[in-house]
Amino acid sequence: KAGVTQTPRYLIKTRGQQVTLSCSPISGHRSVSWYQQTPGQGLQFLFEYFSETQRNKGNFPGRFSGRQFSNSRSEMNVSTLELGDSALYLCASSLGGNAETQYFGPGTRLLVL
């Protein structure tokens, strides 16, 4: 069974630009969660989608948004990039029930200059 895939793997952007990251979950998984990982803050939850609906949202500004499509693939968008948005962005998929294991993709490394 194929794992979680994320594209692109690496991105370099400049301040003020916007970026869209993509995540394809494991086949049959309907929940996709997004996390930001930085050396200082560790892994922080951004949001979670299930059946095209956002169920949970973390404490990030409105510049961070996401969506999920009918095939469970998900995208996250960051507008008006700031230097502090440089991070590894990870998505994880699960079946979507309580305490279901979340399986992570390889991440997208975003560098904002």
Place this chain on the structure above:
Amino acid sequence: EDQVTQSPEALRLQEGESSSLNCSYTVSGLRGLFWYRQDPGKGPEFLFTLYSAGEEKEKERLKATLTKKESFLHITAPKPEDSATYLCAVQAERGGSNYKLTFGKGTLLTVNP
């Protein structure tokens, strides 16, 4: 606010030298506690899920245990390939839909040959 604290931050062992990593947590109600392993530049790899105090799970040289306040990851006779960052995460009860994971900052384990 859910909190997860991992200790030590870094641990250096000789090959064959057994030890334990600690994960202390504070949540209003625990749905599940998760252990992941993360290699540099990669996404977290799932190891174990624990649901209730007293539960134990084993996989090769790793054994995870859970109490009402903390979890331990015991590493028996480690090998250099066990070198990685080990992450602990909790999913809390929220009386409804909470599917986010709260992560600790991780323990960087180095096993020298």
